[in-house]
Amino acid sequence: MARAGVTAERLTLAAAELADEIGMENVTVAALARQFGVKDASLYFHIRNAHDLRVRVALLALTELADRVASALAGRAGKDALVAFANAYRTYANEHPGRYAAMQIDLDPETAAASAGVRHAEMTRAILRGYRLAEPDQTDAVRMMHSTFHGFVSLEKTGGFRHTPRSTDDSWARTLDALDAVLSNWPA
Amino acid sequence: MARAGVTAERLTLAAAELADEIGMENVTVAALARQFGVKDASLYFHIRNAHDLRVRVALLALTELADRVASALAGRAGKDALVAFANAYRTYANEHPGRYAAMQIDLDPETAAASAGVRHAEMTRAILRGYRLAEPDQTDAVRMMHSTFHGFVSLEKTGGFRHTPRSTDDSWARTLDALDAVLSNWPA
DNA sequence: GGGTCTAGCCTAGTCACCCTAGGTAAAAAA
């Protein structure tokens, strides 16, 4: 009997790819086992349970996204950085809908604190340095930015914009313009 | 054998309440049947399948939210209307997390077109009349508004803001100020 | 090289949920 060579890492990666193809809600332990030509029970040697698997995918996605954002941000500042960040975020979400969906499950505090979500938050704040916002405006602005990005991408995916003919790419570009405008002139 | 008096409407309402209590992902046909003191198979006389049930909850939520927004909006205009709309939206989402989650499932085009989501969109446009935006800016602004609201509420719920001490209520208020500012001075 | 240990698979079985088929009793209609 040859071994399948399953590891938690390979399982996580396969789950992430499966999620992008068939949707996160359809990623089951059983389906994953089938892909590896292994019985579902065998996977519990590598992962604790189905939730653990999803958390692993979420952490993978957070790391990948943080990496992309980081390289998109390199050498940029101001609106340039804002747009680069936003596009990296949206592109990742659209290219990897399953991974993005996984990112939305809420991690318990310790896990979240140890995740790449922290890097993400730091980079967001870095962008705002170009806009010279003091606390607590900075926190409010970070929250608004993140809300706008997540909200747009999320609505785009679930078809919230489908009924209007206007190009979503154009709306996205104008939304970033608007965001840059408020950040440049944050109301007192 | 007394009848339980189950109807699709009562099922939908019970499912919505159950969703708010235990989370939409835990609302199962079996659990719902238990609440009515009935076997799970019996529910299929009233609903087509589990997905149908979720769609019904989504439509219920969309209608309830549209009603709330409509009454919040009555007699208001400009920033006043914006804030009223936004607060009605956020309050509903926070009071009814399960219903709000149900709203996020993507409806097929015909169902969506017949839903209260349409009223929602109309009301959003009505708010923008106070800001005198022409197309396609209006559509872009509608999308940005909706993205901001949905994103904020969604991140608030999944704990995306938890790691910063700043009050989310305050951030929300400032986000609305910022939104009002850009809408008043939409970049060309 | 032989013995041991353990990682990595297995089978078997439980339980929950979704859903279908076909039966039966209560309520409504004729």
Next chain:
DNA sequence: TTTTTTACCTAGGGTGACTAGGCTAGACCC
């Protein structure tokens, strides 16, 4: 009252999550 329809039932199949316990290939040790 008889008939029809409505609202429930039992029985059973399929899938998925997960546990307990068994077997084996290969690493490690003497």
